[in-house]
């Protein structure tokens with residue numbers, strides 16, 4: 392942990408010295424768009440690409456089992472309503488997060504699965520970062536693997552998009568750095584053993600070697616917040632959902648990689 396903070400500290404100084412310009416506050420996608428995988432090194436790439444070696448597959452397999460499991464008052468499974476995920480869930484993840492028509496608010500895939508679990512299955516909702524929620528999210532997202540993201544910003548979600556963009560450029564924490572200063576203005580630079588990527592969301596949930604487990608996108612947001620010693624927001628918070636929408640748009644047409652592997 393200390394080593395990590397020192398690394399982030401060194402970068403903060405570097406950014407201060409080079410006086411990274413902060414004029415660019417408009418919504419921009421990095422050019423050219425590059426998956427985080429391009430910055431991870433060969434072993435991690437190989438792990439992700441080999442379905443038998445990729446540890447994230449264990450979570451996706453758990454999700455597949457859960458998909459079939461009856462639960463709740465009427466003993467319904469996800470499959471009772473959605474039948475085969477391989478067809479019914481294909482492409483779904485490319486459109487998330489999206490506005491939930493009923494509740495008229497932004498919802499991500501985890502939120503949608505929790506809602507279905509609670510309202511449709513009438514069962515206890517899964518907790519954030521539980522093996523169950525990570526498994527089902529990985530399984531549902533995996534049905535869009537290789538498909539490009541398709542985020543549309545319109546009158547319904549523009550407000551959330553703008554809030555996410557503002558947060559992306561806001562300086563935070565004791566190190567006074569924004570997401571954009573690392574992932575928009577300094578991608579490709581070394582930060583200790585890691586190379587800063589463009590910070591895309593398309594591989595999540597991921598198996599992270601440092602965590603030795605699967606983790607959600609919001610958990611990754613929290614590690615970046617803790618790296619600059621900022622206050623950590625809770626998983627599923629409205630701020631994180633807005634940020635997630637901004638990242639989904641920023642990923643342009645990058646293909647979904649879930650389950651991803653990262654250092």
Ligand code: HEC
Nearest residue numbers: 467468469471472473483493503504507508511512527531
């Ligand atoms: C009783 C039927 C029912 C059950 C059981 C159910 N769902 Fe759903 N689900 C729906 C309906 C209806 C929708 C349509 C959207 C809505 O709720 O507004 C939906 C929507 C979804 C969506 C979003 C699809 C899209 O195109 O945006 C996902 C993902 C999903 N469900 C996952 C699950 C998972 C995972 C489970 C099991 C934990 C589950 N559902 C259980 C009825 C069900």
Ligand code: HEC
Nearest residue numbers: 399427568569570573582585586587588590591592615653
């Ligand atoms: C001090 C630099 C720094 C700041 C500030 C920072 N990050 Fe990161 N972030 C990193 C590093 C280092 C990694 C791990 C290597 C990589 O994938 O970029 C990372 C990883 C990520 C990833 C995972 C990318 C992948 O392919 O797995 C996402 C998403 C991300 N950051 C989003 C954010 C967001 C959103 C913010 C603002 C709330 C933020 N980061 C702030 C340095 C930073």
